[in-house]
Amino acid sequence: METGTVPRVDTHPYFEVDEARSREFERVWGAARGILGYLREINNIPIATRYIFASFAFFLVGGSFALLMRTQLAVPQSDFLDPRTYNQLFTMHGTTMMFLFVIPFIEAVANYFLPLMLGTRDLPFPRMTTLALWTYIWGGLFIFTSFLFGEAPEAGWFAYVPLSNREFSPGLGMDFWDIGLSVAEIAAMGAGAELLIAVLRMRAPGQALHRLPIFAWAMIVFAFMIIFAFTPLIVGTLMLELDRKALTSFFVPENGGDPLLWQHLFWFFGHPEVYIMFIPALGMVSQIVPVFTRRPLVGYPLVVMAMIAIGFVSFGLWVHHMFATGLSPTALGFFAAASLLIAIPSGVQIFAWIATIWTGRPVWRTPLLFVVGFILIFVMGGVTGTMVGSVPFDLQVHDSFFVVAHFHYVLIGGVVFPFYAMLYYWMPKVTGRLLSERLGKWQFWLMFVSFNVAFFPMHILGLLGMPRRIYTYEAGLGWETLNLVSTVGAWVFGLSASLIAVNLLWSLKRGKPAGANPWNAGTLEWWEPSPPPNAQFKFIPFVRSRDPLWDQTTLGPLPEEEHEERLIEPLRSAPTRWRGALIVSALDARPIAIVQMPRSTIWPFVMSVGFVTTFAGLLVENLWILGPGLAVIGISIIGWFWPDKDQDAAIEEIGTDPGPGKLPLAIAGPISNGWWAMLVFLLVMATALATFIASYFYLGDGPGWPPVAPPARSATLATFVAVAVAATTYIFARGVRRKTLRARRIGLIATAALALAFLVPAYGAWTELGLRARDSAYASAVVTILGFEWLMAIVLLVLVAGSIAWAFGKPKDPRGDGLALLAELQGYFMTGSWAVVFVVLYLLPRLW
């Protein structure tokens, strides 16, 4: 390939190196050593590498389950697998691919490459990335250990009620699924929140929104979708688990519950989930196509808007999985319209790629082949998607193999092929070695052909009436040949998909050194060496284009950027006593602060062990396991947040006050990443509350619903307390902002007392009901909503308790201000959420 515009060794004076300072900088960012160091490591490069390999291992396991299923279906009346094992395999195949492969793999890739693309040194919360990694691994293994006990889940990856309730799924299988999944999902949400904050706040100066790499845009959409889609799933699995433990009756019809509620909650997650997987893949494709066609992407704004539009519309499609459940025809019409029109933004992107290839000078290397394969297969999946988006057609092929064919064309074509394109494109950056082109091309053609051999016949099988999720079938139905062909294709596909491992091993041994930018790409990740060091971006680059390595002659500052250059001088091959990175404004990427990043620590690993122990205790309902698990979590929270010397050094070196030509240290308030993380947390909590309330309304008027409004004495008292919490929150936050210690201390103590007091009437509101949660769906909904408010008060208590410790221990320390301003957000949220709950549970029934 040709060489880019920015020379490999940038001679701009900005990049002149002070060797001693440079060595110190590398030492500060260096990897932790030894076995304990392996567990303490938090830097994005090694953590993301582990993430990538762990998720790929799950992919191979999930894929092998598919091969076993296809072997069973190769011939009629096969006894290769018994029905129960078959059910377990299809449940775990879907669960593994959806929850343990695709989402973690995307997050792993983003963890690795986003900081490199954005020109930043790490993700905003490296400890959380590490916690997410370990929690995900434990969560995945947790689900798989169910096989060891002969208790693997077998109600499908969708876990429809009543099939998944205690009556039809006795034993621990579904509990493994419920709890393990929740662990993995919480990890995914944490990672999603981190990626969102990374893109919005940690970029190179000048990388304004219109210069963001498309993959970064994709990750913004991805992260928002995760927050809004995964939360209802977690709420749903909580409800299901409570029902299974006979504590509630959300899905028990005889108590006023409704099994269809589960389908709504599941598919409100499940359909956006498809696009959650798909949108990052689109982002990857939009990164790869310009590089191999030697021109910028056609229609950048339209491609970005298409991704955002897909993100929105994907939340209006969930009922198309429920067309056959008896909803009103007009309601089906709303969802059918959205299902069909989502083809427009998808089509916009397809045409943008085709136009880019058409008007460029394509270089047919393996990544581009996989992209073209993706376009062809995905378009076919899209065409069948519009077919099943139409209600009459869907009713004909519902639950048939046609649907299996459709979604595999979408998911393998739309997600797995871009993943392979991405692996061939970015793996040289990870390993520093080029993969074999010849083997890559062989792999592409084998995968492309065998994929169509495996899955195309399923369309016909579906139209011939073969239902999905059957473990065998009778001979003479005309399905034999197509099933056999499909199985042969599946085996070839499975083996050819594994060739990447062979290629990787070959490349590690014999691959040519990749150099920093083997493809002559234009984005920043190709500026750093391959593989990138832990100490990345010793010099923060200045961005003036979407493709800086193509369009700029230097990544150093121009004369008119002298002000920015002066601002970020403390980050020039520095700091050398602690890890520092740049915070920029979200829209224009103007430097606004410096952030101190944590060093290696064991606490994320310890906390993940606490999580898995706690969940194991919940699974077997054993306090001797649950208790130590909770204790480990508690200890690791204290260890995690314990002030360290690096923070002291950063405060001393940078200070928290901005001055002329000087950036402050980001510790407290909207300038800090922690404040933004708190906002995301509250967004998640608001979504959870909205899900509970939507479920309450959905279940309304069923049997067991009270004929009159519930007693409101305790709830009214709780309302007064909640309003008082808002007032005292205002007082202490004002004290923090105006540096008035007295107001701060009084406000905090009063808030703590009120939050504690709130628990009493909130509990009283439950006892006044005179119902156990399991007595009716109504009681289940009310009690869980009240429980949610309890949780909010406890979170506030914890934050305020920490703030009080700072206010009395080290009142001038900015870290105390930071914590208090987080408590402020939580205080207002608690009051606001209780107000909503009061209106919904107590006022509306009186007005209706």
Add this chain to the structure above:
Amino acid sequence: MVTGARRSADDPERRGGESARPDERRVGAATLLFSFLGPPVLWAIHFNLVYFLNTLFCSGGWGGGDVVVMLTALPFGAASAASGIIAYRNWRELREGRSLRVGLVETGGRSSVLLVMGVAASVLFTLLIVLESFAPIYVPPCAEVGP
């Protein structure tokens, strides 16, 4: 690679400070927000509203739900279309006011790009709002229970 097709952003003849500090006028944050996110947010509200109204009318056994659903197209469709018109007008003004240097490396600054996205969003989501509102023309509003 692309150097033949496009001049470097740092090329003094071309640059003139443009790429580091785009000289295009900035559009106000509220206008940008309405143009950029208005249509999808309007659609999301409308979608939930029509679903709620349909369920309400059907469960209450009241007539006229189809007309109410169709009427929702007016305010929401108009607002979504208006955001597109505002975005287009602002974008056109930016384009007219821009110096000739702009657009060689980047087709516009932040405002331009977000406004183009806004126009596209307006077209798509207005269409969606109208199509969904008129679903009752083609199908009965409530499920019919068979004998």
